[in-house]
Amino acid sequence: MSNKLLEIKNLNVNAEEKQILKGIDLTINKGEIHVIMGPNGSGKTTTANAILNNPAYKKTGGSIVFDGEDITDMRTDEIARKGVFMSFQLPEEIPGVSVANFLKYAKNKVTGKPVKIFQFKDELKKYMEDLNMKTENIERSLNVGFSGGEKKKNEILQMLVLNPKLAILDETDSGLDVDAIKTVSKGIEMFKNDENAVLIITHNMRILENLKVDYVHVLIDGKIVTTGGNEIIKEIEANGFSKYRK
């Protein structure tokens, strides 16, 4: 059995007719935590959206294989059901649909199995306590009236509940205070095991402090210009991205 979970080859992606990704290669194995760092506009969010095949981003070349299957042109919901999850920078608000009902429905779609509501709510509440979330929010409309921090924690909650094989966290730490970042980081630790993987997209170092990061990729102008280990994080923290720009 291959350990390979995600393999991106020579990925080229346009957003609004403009080329954003210019030939990305990225391989993620089970059990690994990867980090993509890069300045604003370098293509980090595009990479995340391209993996989930967001129709707003057009692939002009390359391929994405996930868990042995080509998902390059697959529908987003099918990719999600194969086990890819993305935590959004700006999670959408869904009025009239409670957190509990939404997650129960999503869990059912992702697993294809019926979800027992009482057991499920207990599980949900336990995760919420772990993430310092108010358990009464379980009955509130999804993300409606949530603070920035509550929305991000809710994304981590969804990750824990849906238990994907690959979790992509797109700037989950942005706009969060120190405590909230710690909570998110704790959520990632709870999630992580030898069979799954995490891809963290960030330009903030703090979220990475407590995590065992395996690979760091620096993305500049749609290309991965360097890949290395933890040392890159420290280096960028000290000197910024200027060294990597041409």
Add this chain to the structure above:
Amino acid sequence: MAKTQLEELNRNIYDIKNKDDYDFKIQKGLTREIVEEISKRKNDPGWMKEIRLKALETYNKLELPTWGPDLSELNMDEIATYVRPKTKLNSSWDDVPDDIKNTFDKLGIPEAERTSLAGVGAQYDSEVVYHSMKEELLKQGVIYTDMETAVREYPEIVKEHFMKCVPINDHKFVALHAAVWSGGSFVYIPKGVKLEMPLQSYFRLNSPESGQFEHTLIIVEEGASLHFIEGCSAPKYNKVNLHAGCVELYVKKNAYLRYSTIENWSKNMMNLNTKKAIVEEGGQVDWVTGSFGSKISMLYPLSILNGKGAKTEYTGISFAGEGQNLDTGFKVIHNAPNTSSVVNAKSISKNGGKCTYRSLVRINENAQNSKSSVSCESLMLDDFSVSDTIPVNDIRTDEVEFSHEAKIGKISDKTIFYLMSRGLSEEDAKAMIVRGFAYPISKELPGEYAVEMNNLINLELEGAIG
């Protein structure tokens, strides 16, 4: 992603068509002879016959409305205004003929009657075929029966209230209704009697090229309380059917009435319905309405707040698909001090459907310290559906609190992507968003009707996305 396309929807249970097997169907059209014939066949007392004939004269004088949806497709020469089913009024479902009983069975009426209703009326074409109420209510003096029985057995009450809340010359289709009305329910709740469970009347129109003109008259006496539910549906035919019912509600001092409607007429139906309530001091009428069916609807329930501190709430949703023009809304007249009205109206349009919210809020000079708050929200599921809001606010005193809020929105691709990234198909994602949008309305309905409304939403969205 695939483009949106509409398949012919399977409306399953609503579309069950029984054979047009009537006992008597009057010739199409509207003449004095036809009205006289209906009156004779219904054994009207003289005073009722007079009302009918006077109403016909009024009908002939009045013009079609000059605003709203185009009604030119409606030709009264092609409509039979009276169709008597092959049965009498029954008080046991066992006595209702099989084909009719099966229809109501599939609509879940006898089942709901056993579990969650205090009484049920069921109308098939022009006549009520079943009416029954729990015995203990009878002992408390509650009257719940078909309108014909009420005319016969309670003529004084009927005379005092019939076409008094809604005057015959209100508009052309009210006059038409008064001329050819048949069926409907009469409810009388005596002083201080509070019903725990709702009463429900269901109206089913089976006969093609015909009309249904039921009359609902409800009197809730001082301090009494009632939840009344009406449901309506019809199978689809190629030619126009007409529904011009009339609902008159009298809510006395400190009384409470909730009037809930789940309307799912077939899409060849012209639904030109009229509903009004007069509310006395400290009384309250709440309207909860889900409108899904019909080709054209024009329906604007009116609450007249005549007594000090009277209240009304309107909670309504309409859902227009291909070829539907649903012109609905709410009217309120504040006619006494300290009255209040709250409106929460929503509409959904898709596949070229058109929803218009048309409203009137009038606060008279004598209605000091009154409050009115109106919120209407529309959701369009594509670029070629239409949504419009036409509010009229006529505020004649300064001592009021009034607010009006209107929002028109679309489902964004970002929201759909977000939900799809959680494993929902595009269709599931849209249905979830629409159900959530409708939730503030559906939560106002009793459990099984909330379920029915969600089913209707799913039915409307089914097959809509390729």
